[in-house]
Amino acid sequence: MMIGQAALFHAGSARVKPRWRRVPVETVVFASLALVTLVVLGLGLPLPSLTIQVVLLGVLVGILGLPHGALDPLIARRAGLWRTRLGFAGFNMAYILVVVVVVLLWLIAPVASLVTFLLVSALHFGSDWNADRAPWLRFLAGFGLLSVPALSHPAQVSAAYVVLAGDGGAVVASVQEWLGPLALASLLLAALVALRHRAHESIEILLATMLALATEPLVFFLLYFCALHSVRHLKAGFQAERDGGRLSALMVMVYTVVPILVVGVVLVWLGPDGSLSEQILQVVFIGLAGLTVPHMIVVTYENRHRRALRAPDLS
Numbered sequence: 001m002m003i004g005q006a007a008l009f010h011a012g013s014a015r016v017k018p019r020w021r022r023v024p025v026e027t028v029v030f031a032s033l034a035l036v037t038l039v040v041l042g043l044g045l046p047l048p049s050l051t052i053q054v055v056l057l058g059v060l061v062g063i064l065g066l067p068h069g070a071l072d073p074l075i076a077r078r079a080g081l082w083r084t085r086l087g088f089a090g091f092n093m094a095y096i097l098v099v100v101v102v103v104l105l106w107l108i109a110p111v112a113s114l115v116t117f118l119l120v121s122a123l124h125f126g127s128d129w130n131a132d133r134a135p136w137l138r139f140l141a142g143f144g145l146l147s148v149p150a151l152s153h154p155a156q157v158s159a160a161y162v163v164l165a166g167d168g169g170a171v172v173a174s175v176q177e178w179l180g181p182l183a184l185a186s187l188l189l190a191a192l193v194a195l196r197h198r199a200h201e202s203i204e205i206l207l208a209t210m211l212a213l214a215t216e217p218l219v220f221f222l223l224y225f226c227a228l229h230s231v232r233h234l235k236a237g238f239q240a241e242r243d244g245g246r247l248s249a250l251m252v253m254v255y256t257v258v259p260i261l262v263v264g265v266v267l268v269w270l271g272p273d274g275s276l277s278e279q280i281l282q283v284v285f286i287g288l289a290g291l292t293v294p295h296m297i298v299v300t301y302e303n304r305h306r307r308a309l310r311a312p313d314l315s
């Protein structure tokens with residue numbers, strides 16, 4: 001019995017990776033970029049101007065952010081949402097319809113849409129941490145992440161919301177600023193909960209909080225969204241589709257390039273309206289809102305499907 005146990009322990013431990021090797025690559029990428037940014041700020045060196053930040057946002061969200069949603073057709077196939085060619089066509093049509101409806105709703109009721117977008121995004125982003133914990137805890141972390149910038153940089157967040165939703169956007173920013181202390185407490189609670197079993201998540205939460213406090217909101221969002229959120233979901237998606245090989249890569253490329261082309265055509269068609277940075281900000285965030293809704297529906301559906309099969313969450 002003793003020998004059996006020892007052998008079992010030995011065989012098990014040979015497969016267990018040392019602690020530092022279990023740290024996900026996106027944690028290392030995000031933590032390094034966050035630390036460099038914090039040092040640059042600490043040394044009093046300047047960050048790029050607002051126009052450069054907005055252009056960088058447009059380019060990097062396109063290259064690094066969009067691909068993580070481009071995996072949705074594959075996720076949907078795993079979840080059994082489509083099986084045949086006809087099903088695939090139907091899935092695409094339904095997806096595009098949801099995007100169009102969300103964008104139209106934004107144009108009709110911008111402030112309500114902004115608030116809904118922030119709430120939905122809070123749950124979506126908050127689920128990057130403490131994935132097996134209650135939804136309210138995950139929501140609080142996401143709410144904290146999206147509200148701390150309004151506490152530390154109220155003027156910038158207010159200006160961005162006004163570009164996206166008109167004057168009412170400023171009210172949304174002041175409510176978030178007022179809730180700022182609660183936002184900070186939520187992030188610290190999430191970091192504390194994660195500490196026991198997922199120390200790397202605690203580090204991510206603390207660094208994200210520091211970035212949200214110290215840097216311009218768009219720089220904070222860029223670093224979190226492109227270096228952590230998107231990389232994490234892309235990695236999980238490719239891991240789940242490892243047999244897909246070329247097909248997965250092709251799918252991701254097509255579903256990244258097509259929305260960028262559509263946005264380009266729409267922008268040229270509409271012609272200049274306001275400044276270029278305002279237009280980029282609108283396209284990026286209203287576009288993200290449109291894509292987030294079907295993206296979340298697919299991801300949530302797949303998680304339910306996975307849970308029904310009693311397998312761990314991947315996306």
Ligand SMILES: CC1=C(/C=C/C(C)=C/C=C/C(C)=C/C=O)C(C)(C)CCC1
Binds near residue numbers: 117147149157
């Ligand atoms: C507009 C805006 C913000 C909110 C952005 C949100 C809510 C983005 C959500 C994106 C999603 C959900 C992508 C899906 O994967 C900040 C950063 C608070 C401050 C600066 C202006």
Ligand SMILES: [Fe+2]
Binds near residue numbers: 124
């Ligand atoms: Fe996402």
